[in-house]
Amino acid sequence: MLTPASCGLFDLPFYQFAQLKKYRPDTIPQIKADYKHHWEIWRSLILGAAEQLGGPFAPPHIERWCNGWQVRAHFFAFFKYAQYQDAAAIISVLLNRKRLTVSLDWHCYKAAVSPIHLPEYNRWLDDLDARQFADFDIWHGAESEYGDYLPLKDRPSEYLTLQNADDFFCIGRHIDRDDLGRQDEMQWIVRTIQDLEPLYRACFA
DSSP, rough: OOHHHHTTTTTTTTOOOOHHHOOOOOGHHHHHHHHHHHHHHHHHHHHHHHHHTTTTOOOOEEESSSSSBBBBSSEEEEOBBBGGTTTTTTEEEOOOOOOOEEEEEGGGGGGGGSSOOOHGGGGGGTTTOOOTTSSSSSEEETTTTTTTOOOGGGGGGGGGSSSTTTEEEEEEEEEEGGTTTTOOOHHHHHHHHHHHHHHHHHTTT
């Protein structure tokens, strides 16, 4: 189960092992142990959600807790349909020091090899049902992952305008740090992904 301590994991002064060795070498064993512990909880949560979702989703991508030279500033996973595995459109699941987020997202790192491009990804905006998704937060992809987003119902209509050729929107739900552990996060992830599926499919229409 995720708890506020799962977010507290990322409250570090720095994440690179070189800096930790220089300034806080005594903390490294405990940091590694804490990361491994919470990442196993995270991995089980994502795999459990994947099992419930089943097809047409491919097995989820789950980013490791470190990349060899630093620990992560967040835990990240994403879901795609098996038939769209090469595309940069994803439903992402993110845990950072502030909250748990599930959102429709554009995976910029995969944009160069994606068979669809930003104009196609942004097609989900064309038929967005403002009533159905009124309580979903919406934000520009370039905004900070720690930003204070607003729900669609509180955004003026002019907000839903792309600013440039590289702009895109994300839409999703959050559980704030202090509210983790008060509900079944696995079921919440599954429901949110299912709610976002029509928008995800619209990227490939």
